[in-house]
Amino acid sequence: MKFSMNVGIAGYGAYVPIYRIRAAExxxxxxxxxxxxxxxxxxxxxxEDSLTMAYEAAREALEMSGVERSEVGAVLVGSESPxxxxxxxxxxxxxxxxLTPRVVAIDMEFACKAGTTAMILAAGLVASGAIKHGLAIGxxxxxxxxxxxxxxxxxxxxxxxxxxxxxxxxLAVLEYAYSYVTDTPDFWRREGERYPRHAYRFTGAPAYxxxxxxxxxxxxxxxxxxxxxxxxVVFHQPNVKFPLRAAQMLGFKPEQxxxxxxxxxxxxTYAAASLIGLARVLDAAKPNQxxxxxxxxxxxxxxxxxxVTTENVGKKKSSLERLLSRKVYxxxxxxxxxxxxxxxx
Amino acid sequence: MVWAESVPRVWRERAKKYRLLGGKCPACxxxxxxHRQVCPYCGSEGLQLVELPRKGRVISYTVIRHPPSDFxxxxxxxxxxxxxxxxxxxxxxxxxxxxxxxxxxMEVEAVFRRYREQSPDGIIEYGxxxxxxx
Numbered sequence: 011m012k013f014s015m016n017v018g019i020a021g022y023g024a025y026v027p028i029y030r031i032r033a034a035e036x037x038x039x040x041x042x043x044x045x046x047x048x049x050x051x052x053x054x055x056x057x058e059d060s061l062t063m064a065y066e067a068a069r070e071a072l073e074m075s076g077v078e079r080s081e082v083g084a085v086l087v088g089s090e091s092p093x094x095x096x097x098x099x100x101x102x103x104x105x106x107x108x109l110t111p112r113v114v115a116i117d118m119e120f121a122c123k124a125g126t127t128a129m130i131l132a133a134g135l136v137a138s139g140a141i142k143h144g145l146a147i148g149x150x151x152x153x154x155x156x157x158x159x160x161x162x163x164x165x166x167x168x169x170x171x172x173x174x175x176x177x178x179x180x181l182a183v184l185e186y187a188y189s190y191v192t193d194t195p196d197f198w199r200r201e202g203e204r205y206p207r208h209a210y211r212f213t214g215a216p217a218y219x220x221x222x223x224x225x226x227x228x229x230x231x232x233x234x235x236x237x238x239x240x241x242x243v244v245f246h247q248p249n250v251k252f253p254l255r256a257a258q259m260l261g262f263k264p265e266q267x268x269x270x271x272x273x274x275x276x277x278x279t280y281a282a283a284s285l286i287g288l289a290r291v292l293d294a295a296k297p298n299q300x301x302x303x304x305x306x307x308x309x310x311x312x313x314x315x316x317x318v319t320t321e322n323v324g325k326k327k328s329s330l331e332r333l334l335s336r337k338v339y340x341x342x343x344x345x346x347x348x349x350x351x352x353x354x355x
Numbered sequence: 356m357v358w359a360e361s362v363p364r365v366w367r368e369r370a371k372k373y374r375l376l377g378g379k380c381p382a383c384x385x386x387x388x389x390h391r392q393v394c395p396y397c398g399s400e401g402l403q404l405v406e407l408p409r410k411g412r413v414i415s416y417t418v419i420r421h422p423p424s425d426f427x428x429x430x431x432x433x434x435x436x437x438x439x440x441x442x443x444x445x446x447x448x449x450x451x452x453x454x455x456x457x458x459x460x461m462e463v464e465a466v467f468r469r470y471r472e473q474s475p476d477g478i479i480e481y482g483x484x485x486x487x488x489x
Binding site for chain 1: 373406448467468469470478479481
């Protein structure tokens with residue numbers, strides 16, 4: 011997909027809670043004996059959820075862009091962990107940001123992929139001339155059954171992008187997008203169920219790798235680009251190993267992947283994962299660099315998006331580095347309370 | 356139970372709970388939170404609606420160890436008077452901080468957090484809290 015006009019990112023924000031649990035602490039309780047997939051993961055505080063994290067990221071994106079609130083025409087929130095089954099997070103976020111009532115607001119779900127799809131749809135609305143600017147958010151407080159393999163990685167975080175058609179404001183231009191989806195049952199959660207289930211090793215080859223590689227190859231073929239044309243590549247990061255292996259399969263070097271690879275420190279932040287990685291890359295990028303982002307959502311699909319930075323990149327940075335350095339470690343007991351595994355009252 | 360579970364109340368108060376909307380007095384220049392009709396310092400009317408700065412410092416605080424029923428499980432937590440840049444004072448919870456780490460004069464910044472759930476199947480109340488600004 012190529013957008014019919016110049017559309018890109020005018021501001022971005024990322025949010026990671028202050029709390030962390032080490033994978034070794036999870037292993038102390040459930041001990042699998044296998045090597046842990048990450049070093050540690052982020053844990054939301056007792057008063058945080060996917061909505062509050064989304065607000066923090068979105069406020070930062072809006073402030074960085076300098077766009078007037080009255081000119082934001084859409085708030086698209088991608089998440090698989092909304093605090094309500096029925097009642098949108100998007101309206102609360104829009105209200106708290108002062109964007110109501112004249113705004114398109116919607117919650118979207120596609121496992122870990124909804125955030126990048128929100129970005130593509132916001133770009134479509136901007137490119138069509140329907141709105142001037144739109145907010146695309148990926149946010150999750152990922153849930154895992156205690157003792158499940160997923161518990162080592164299920165993290166919490168959010169990232170938000172102010173998508174705009176105002177050429178002077180853009181710090182990165184959206185060049186191409188390519189979506190690749192199939193019906194692949196690798197991970198799911200039924201209505202009313204508290205925790206998701208997954209199909210173990212089925213989550214690798216037919217799910218993550220097939221879709222990531224399919225979307226990345228599709229984009230590069232359509233755009234006439236090759237791995238060496240990119241300065242950075244950010245993949246969905248359910249652990250540390252998968253994105254590095256996907257890079258190798260596609261012909262990217264580890265140096266292109268590592269700046270945007272945060273899963274070892276914050277775990278898998280689901281719909282936020284590739285977008286927090288992109289925020290990390292944008293914080294470090296120089297003008298006229300090309301970035302490839304490829305998300306993956308179970309069920310299953312990938313969005314590949316290529317961006318080229320402008321002279322505006324790096325003038326303002328997100329608070330991500332500060333949030334990554336502010337860490338309070340919790341033990342499994344406190345973690346269980348914060349995640350709602352232990353229920354009080 | 357020390358409060359009435361009310362959906363309309365939450366709806367009515369959402370703007371002032373979600374956003375730091377204060378009032379600036381046209382006569383004496385005082386800034387107050389939340390916005391109100393009459394200046395509590397000089398009695399003048401027609402306070403201008405202003406969005407307040409998100410940074411400030413702790414003026415005074417107390418540690419809640421025996422909370423009201425709707426905050427059970429969250430204790431111990433800190434309730435503080437925060438003076439924002441520009442002088443407005445806000446009564447709010449502190450978050451992301453242990454009670455023993457809180458000091459008068461501590462620099463804090465506003466964040467958006469959960470206040471409480473009215474019940475497991477009731478609405479969730481959100482609003483401004485403050486966290487250390489470091």
